[in-house]
Amino acid sequence: VTKIGVLTSGGDSPGMNAAVRAVVRTGNYHGLEVYGIMRGYSGMIEDDIFQMDSRSVANIIQRGGTILKTARSKDFFEPEGRAKAYENLKKRGINGLVIIGGDGSFRGAQKFSNEFDIPCIGLPGTIDKDIAGSDFTIGFDTAVNTAVEAIDKIRDTADAHDRLFIVEVMGRDAGYIALHSGIATGAENILIPETKTDIEELISSLTEKEKRKKLVNLIVVAEGDEYGGANEVAEIIKKRLPNADTRVCILGHIQRGGSPTCLDRLIASRMGYHAVECLLNGRFNVMVGILNNKMNYIPLDNAIKAKQKISEDWLKIVKILAS
């Protein structure tokens, strides 16, 4: 491997820039030429590729978003798209790729690598923290802290008015953002896809509370909860507790942006460094993760969305600490 490309793909997440920076500088350090590919696989197909050096990545470690932009490319699902992408790499002599993205991006990489024998390394870049093989994903820590800061603010106004707030956080398939931000803000209830949401129990606990005193209550819902998001939950609650002063807040895309936290910058830097090491050492087509404080490498094929079992302890903690 002598020339490598780096791209960001799928939903953006804070820390992607730190990973790009690490790939470029580690590559340069080892004498590799490094190319940035714009907008994920789209730029690979459309030949939007440019050489990068140390200065191209100066002063980006602290920036949210991704300087390489990102996209979800439909064309890359098609053999013609991948063939075209390969031509664009080949004509530059690029013979290694680092893909920063989620499980969908990894599947594309694996397929591409199978077809064209260009080794690919995946780095888990997603705010949802639901990739097998890594305790951390780039962006999760920032997203969850953004959610916590927002919910802290909502708590101020909820307390001032004795209100019931239902806050929706991101997480279509995974409840990690909801679980972590909910515990950290002292949410009374946390609804996540990993556990069965017992709406009747929720209603009866709220009713109980309302009888005793003003109903101040914070419910954090993952957008992917099987019961629906905050609006769906609010509708039911309003019907059953018509006197409660109920409000909905959907945090939305603010969770994707912002300057990355120290942790996200660190893991992104480490993963970017090790991605290049993998390419140099012939450890091909793996995702670079961190497990139990050690670097962990799993085949790209296995780096899928992982529905992890939420520990019983955590659920107990939610219940006890908000009481």
Added chain:
Amino acid sequence: VTKIGVLTSGGDSPGMNAAVRAVVRTGNYHGLEVYGIMRGYSGMIEDDIFQMDSRSVANIIQRGGTILKTARSKDFFEPEGRAKAYENLKKRGINGLVIIGGDGSFRGAQKFSNEFDIPCIGLPGTIDKDIAGSDFTIGFDTAVNTAVEAIDKIRDTADAHDRLFIVEVMGRDAGYIALHSGIATGAENILIPETKTDIEELISSLTEKEKRKKLVNLIVVAEGDEYGGANEVAEIIKKRLPNADTRVCILGHIQRGGSPTCLDRLIASRMGYHAVECLLNGRFNVMVGILNNKMNYIPLDNAIKAKQKISEDWLKIVKILAS
């Protein structure tokens, strides 16, 4: 005036605690007894009143929300409610009131004062900055900075994906939060109630842009725009530009909470100090404002929502700077 009460009323806003602190400490300094009244006029009617001293307000200047809580009281609209409230003040000898809230709260105060001869001083506490007689309202600067930080984050992800974002900020009757946060984040379009929203012009400028390149565009909408909020605007845009990658984000209640900015703490402190001075100097039934850097006192009756004319300069700046 020897004993005074202080309350927060209507929607909460960051800086209310700083104002309460200033009222309590200035009152104590001048030898007055100061009473906190919980939940606005509700606590006055329900006799939820307690004496405060310097320590009651220690360490609250930096807190969002209001330690006195707030509410909108229907009962205070009724003569019986006000009579009951008066009894509760009278039995404690309270003969002066400071009301921190918006124009609705001031109207209640004026009526109460007319009926029961308890002088009232109003402090403008609202994030909307739409009260006549003051350049500043307690909470606006914090709210607008919260909006700016949130939109900066959205901009990260909008840029990463080349997306069109429609962000809704608070402001049912006034577009100040939208106008200030929109200019400060370089929004391409800002829709506010004070100006006619020409949706056709908006659509055609977006169409023009889309023809030339990827459509990255940030539209900030005040919730009270005559065309509706972000969802309504998005619906039209999606119909007319079906290929644009359009997203909506409604910032919602995060704009009400959070630790107040330096400016909000300062004006709240100054206003609270002068509220007590007014009561001591017989300047009764006024709202304390700040106009052109000087304290400004207007009769409570005149402290109404002010639909101010937005300067032509500002609108030009929006147009030119986002180009």
Added chain:
Amino acid sequence: VTKIGVLTSGGDSPGMNAAVRAVVRTGNYHGLEVYGIMRGYSGMIEDDIFQMDSRSVANIIQRGGTILKTARSKDFFEPEGRAKAYENLKKRGINGLVIIGGDGSFRGAQKFSNEFDIPCIGLPGTIDKDIAGSDFTIGFDTAVNTAVEAIDKIRDTADAHDRLFIVEVMGRDAGYIALHSGIATGAENILIPETKTDIEELISSLTEKEKRKKLVNLIVVAEGDEYGGANEVAEIIKKRLPNADTRVCILGHIQRGGSPTCLDRLIASRMGYHAVECLLNGRFNVMVGILNNKMNYIPLDNAIKAKQKISEDWLKIVKILAS
């Protein structure tokens, strides 16, 4: 005026980028060519000048520092330096300048304009807020909010330990940062150059407090206080109150950086816009300020450091509210 240059000079301040953006885009809008000059007058002498367009200033409104970099140029004090600078402008046809900086930078501009008949417009860019003719300077609001956030944190640990903290903030000639951040954080004492610091009174009030209870006390000192900075004050206090748990914290350069607040972005945008308007309308060699909510133009010669009298009210508020 058909071609203009823009530069940032002296100490950097948050919001300078927003001002540069406004100058470039307003200039372009009016058909002017706009040139960025690097490192203040140094780049003008060293011919480090490049043409800018709308895209050069994309995505900088939210960035701290200045993309044009800044410096204090000794050579510009010499006639040869200015002559060389003029040559570099002349060869490009630049016939107007916008200088974003402090009073020293304005004096240089005035001299340059007298000698070479290139009209100059000054924008007040300094965190110290001590320029005559404007209620606002670009960067002050951000700096003071940074100071407030830092002091809030120090307050946490001061309270946890019952400590006496002496915090030094910036302000060599002016106490505005100290005064505003001190009031906003409930500092018990604020030492500024504008008022005589009575160290004996300070010591005796601390002694008094120490007798009554644990000594938790926050003193905010402007670096330019006539008694010296935090270290000097601490030395005296430690000598006279040896049992107090006294700590010093010098906030330093963190006050210069960071993403600008909404207010700083707004005033920088407005000032930048009006700077170009001035050049177009023949209003030459003025500083653009904002006074009582209106644009205000004063001759560059008069835009000097202003030792303003601190209002009696404010000093009273400091004393009463911290009690």
Added chain:
Amino acid sequence: VTKIGVLTSGGDSPGMNAAVRAVVRTGNYHGLEVYGIMRGYSGMIEDDIFQMDSRSVANIIQRGGTILKTARSKDFFEPEGRAKAYENLKKRGINGLVIIGGDGSFRGAQKFSNEFDIPCIGLPGTIDKDIAGSDFTIGFDTAVNTAVEAIDKIRDTADAHDRLFIVEVMGRDAGYIALHSGIATGAENILIPETKTDIEELISSLTEKEKRKKLVNLIVVAEGDEYGGANEVAEIIKKRLPNADTRVCILGHIQRGGSPTCLDRLIASRMGYHAVECLLNGRFNVMVGILNNKMNYIPLDNAIKAKQKISEDWLKIVKILAS
């Protein structure tokens, strides 16, 4: 165990309140009486102890500092002090203790427990992250993020002026804050106690850089580096590179305060919960840590300051990524 006491001891750290909250609520949930002890062992000796319930810890999870205050007690080193402390616990029937603090506090607890047979549980509360037996300590993540935000701001002004900045962060015995914040901010050099600081190599790399171009360079120093703090390092550099524009910034106590990050709130909550579980399950005189994502319990005697070997990888990353 039926009645337990909880205290915070030693230097304060963000997240201590979250731990106190978890101890109180988990204790209450299991039917225990929970007592708060003020100012660490001092309050135990001075009998400053009060019963706590769920409401005593409402709305504190997001607060910096510690509502129980903290101190370093000399008297507790003496047998008489500990005897007095024991009397105060005994008269209330307190038969279990949770101590949130550092290794010094744990040694005190172990001694106390040996003498008086009151089981003690330690929770690692220190921003320095240098306690054996836990990957996390309460407060580290917040402190390091505060440092990162501050250094980001300094980077803005360093870049604007082409300056060499030497930033000192906390860490008397451990370089974790320096190492993590240094990598995360792209510091060119990081000086920590765990590695030998080769000042000659540093000087020669700076000299090299200065020859090639303007010297913009960020050095992060742990206060406990064997070469001294930022001031000592600056002195040497200024002597050897007199033309460099060198500045020092000592972050100081801002690193101790502030609202805790999501991670610190989470680990504090989990540790607090498990502290009570330990007391209930007869797992006495241990420190509750988290190792490789699992709860980890080590005897208090072993919970000492751990000088960990910094991984070679990390040091390589520092060198390569800043290049």
